[in-house]
Amino acid sequence: MATKFLALACIRSDSYGHLSPRPHYPSMPKYPKGVSSEETSAAAESSKAKKVAVFSVVGMTCSACAGSVEKAIKRLPGIHEAAVDVLNNKAQVLFYPTFVNEERIRETIEDVGFEATLIEDEASEKSIQVCRIRITGMTCTSCSSAIEEALQAIHGVPNAQVALATEEAEIHYDPNIVSYNQLMETIEHTGFEALLISTGEDMSKIHLQVDGIRTDHSMRMIENSLQALPGVQGINMDPQVKKFSLSYKSDMTGPRNFIRVIESTGSGRFKARIFPEGGGGRESFKQEEIKQY
DSSP: OHHHHHHHHHHHHHHHHTOOOOOOOOOOOOOOTTOOHHHHHHHHHHTTOOEEEEEEEESOOSHHHHHHHHHHHHTSTTEEEEEEETTTTEEEEEEOTTTOOHHHHHHHHHHHTOEEEEOOHHHHHTTOEEEEEEEEOOOSHHHHHHHHHHHHTSTTOSEEEEETTTTEEEEEEOTTTOOHHHHHHHHHHHTOEEEEEEEESSOEEEEEEEETOOSHHHHHHHHHHHHTSTTEEEEEEETTTTEEEEEEOTTTOOHHHHHHHHHHHTTTSOEEEEOOOSSSTHHHHHHHHHHHO
16 A cells, blocks of 8 residues: 555656746846936837838748748737738838847748848838827826827827827828828727828928917018928918918927927917818817807
8 A cells, every 4th residue: 555655656746847847928127226217217108119110021822821920920029010911922010129129020030931121111111101180188198198008009000199288199100001080080089089180291281370469570470480490391371360381391390399489489479279270261260269268
């Protein structure tokens, strides 16, 4: 009897000794002691920024090939979304550059057995457009943060910024993947109202209405101040409703600069706000003004 128990104990000991080791899962990066909360917050914010990379993939012959490449890419840390097109021999990847880079993705594709080449950034950047959307209903930074996170979670949106002060979202998106109407719907599903301000590939446009203007001279003075800003390509004025329509390069300037320049030009006499575009022109503006008072 004792021999049987001893044999059983040996079997159990031998079995447990050959159990597979517990898997090791990667953890989020830890910040060393002495790093300020501001630096930690900045690092956390940078980890939210997404980037789009497009690869040429040679050697795929069927959907199974595309599926194997897509699965391999998605196993990498920091991958938000990946789509492989077997017909055009391309792979488009939306990823967080804080955790993974283009070279690592390219190597992963080649490890599956296909030749991969990163398509030049210039080509991929041409597909990215910038749209600006006016958002009403935000009352605090929690509101703007919630909208920003919802937008950045959309496939085809490499970057989105929401400014509470100007009630505006600036969204970089790929129109081949997502439309600005879908971006507006996302904002509205979050619980806020959305109004398209401008959209375009190279040039953005915005309409500003300025309170406090009494003379044509004031209109010209504001026009000259705005025209001096780098990135401003053109300005049209409508004296009747004191409206300025600006065309500008979004990578050089934006609405915050315009409002700051306008209000500093008049030494506090002028107040600028976004003029709603579309939906009835002057009548639409009158209705907006009535609602505010």
